[in-house]
Amino acid sequence: MKFEPLSQRIDYGVDAPGAVRNLLLLGLTGWALWAAWLLGPADHPLVIRLSGFVLLAEALVVLAALSILFTAGGVWMLWESRIGKLRRRDRLLSLIDWHGGEQVLDVGCGRGLLLIGAAKRLTSGSATGIDIWQKEDLTGNHAAAAWNNIRLEGVESTVDLMTCDMRRMPFPDASFDVIVSMAAIHNIYDKQGREWAIAEIARVLKPGGHALIDDIRHLDQYERVFAQAGCPLSERFESKAFRVFVTVVSFGLLSPGVLKVRKTA
Template identity: 50%
Template structure:
């Protein structure tokens, strides 16, 4: 008798509103360019300035947006459906796994890193926390995360909770590994981001590792980790790729991946997940 076929997990579309706005901008650019090409208008905007006025080639700008914006939207869709799965494996391979680790995923969303870590565990547990904002990730809800865990066959090794990364509901030195992908930047205040990094340092065991990937604020995270005694910090991943992303997005995205080790001796993982209690509701808005 053959084993049942596992369903394919669905980790959602990152920043769905951004993708929507890119498509709308591309349509607007196409209309401007197309209508000028058909001779419906001059394609230039005249601003009364000086004797002859200032003419701006709006149609040319429309052509640029009609080409660049849909390509950007397609890249974001590809990254959400294919790229981030490949990158997950590259990230997690940077750590040495025993299978006993207690892992925390900060802003787990639909469970991409949490489930990737759980696949490497035997007696350990991967815990994910989030406040489930759908503007950051399509279909972002606990049920979708648990469904993905079932799809990848790790439901028994995961635990998800509703909690704020600025005030984690876990005791000091509770986790061997803390991971996070494209989540901490959603805290718009620098002080709040510093609190989140401080919480990561607090719940890490001596000798434990944090693996943080984000689309901006990498230098800020490094400084915060240093302030909390995590001085072993390495930037990993392709610097050329990060630079190209920064240039292409005109500085809007400045990706960085940090591998951080907390000072001290590595402790034997505690495999009892009952040491903490889940939080089921939260008031702060990020």
Template identity: 40%
Template structure:
């Protein structure tokens, strides 16, 4: 099903990634810090220090997670899309578009093109739905060039060589099996036009995505770290970008 809506003029709402994880980090940190204070009061200094350190690390992790999901990833994707030097007439696909953060940033850069978002609307972003994405498209003033398709990224409903740019942000890892993730990466390359570019950001499996692309004959395949602004709690959950070009 493809839906296109008219333009709007406000700002979108993009929810929180994995809100249960963020809440767990914050509440766990507060709980450990509070327990440390109790242990200090009863004279158990050593376990109190251990708990205080652990609680502090969880609170820092929660702060980093919140920054990434509410601000950091916005800035990172702005920089990534700007570096692509889009002409404004491209056709763009966002695999696993969620509430539309990357989709709509891309749409804003292609006033003479279009941007299509694919999702199943089932995973861990708060308030994830096609209706929320359409509302954001109207709010950002780009709904005239945005379409949404409910589909599985392992079998994209588009002909070969349809898009100039395919993007994906923190979506492919939601596929539970390795072969399914590989299928999604192969599909992304399939629907690219010759010379089209691929950018997949994820905090797991980036090296494997790159291997699959090389096996499929993609050019200019490389993986790079997106920095602390895209940490989901710390460097243990950093996000990497996989870049490639279809020959």
């Protein structure tokens, strides 16, 4: 089923909007406390409370450092959502040797970023996107928003969408030549659930087909499960400098990378 377009503007949304909001609020709170200490009057309640600490200077340095990290993290996530992920999509899809007739699956397609990028590389093939459209994962995350982008990008005849759980896909074995996923599988919070999702990707991938998984954590787990399912690693792509930056601003919560696997015949 297709939906009426929502707008005349292509919009792939802001990823993890709750996390962006929280990081920016924490950063602003830290800066406000720091400014209150520096600019407030001597009898300000905050000054009176803090002046009793022996390590006041060290505390202010820590507060400033945390404010910088929180603010940088929020700003980076906004930049990544609006600009960075568009560039990363093109780099990711260039890792596939496209022939034009592929059957493509985007797992956790959201508002259609990878799905549409893949569809534009097809001539006689088709691309299918699946999602359960969780609002906390992406602003405006809904099939209607994806269809709006699909229409505006001019790939309606090549693309289809389905609402389904990546842990239980309704496709026969060996249905797709290429399977892609960007920042989606980590949203399954239990380890067993992520393993089911990877096993399902391996199941519906054709022998000789490739899967590209771009995610912000759990890459080692994905690689292990793929190998067990007959999809050994072809390549793993990680920028050490970028990974260090993301690890620092996320306080060790994120460790991004890309896996490319190929299903053995």
